[in-house]
Amino acid sequence: MSKKLIIKCPICKTLVERENETFPFCSDRCKTNDLGNWASGAYSIPDTNVHEFDDDEHGTIH
Template sequence: MSEKQRRCPICGRAVESGAPEFPFCSPRCRTRDLANWASGIYRVPVKPDQDEDDGS
């Protein structure tokens, strides 16, 4: 196995090191990776805000 070829982290396809979207095989996979990354960031724990003081 040579190091000239790597695999797209998204779809696992072989990618040439000179590919424009390296290390992704296509712009589509690059976008998908970005989306994964973003969804990880935006996935904030939502805590119910029901801790209001309802009088006393």
């Protein structure tokens, strides 16, 4: 007896079996949709590499 892993499609919340070709997405469309989300920054990714630089050099005398 093997367990079936079923999760919800991250895009449309349809249940998807692990056997599905497009797992963890229910379809190619949702897979593409997900890539689109990444590209447009729909997911919140911690900006660990982005720092705010202070252009105003305090203490510099011109």
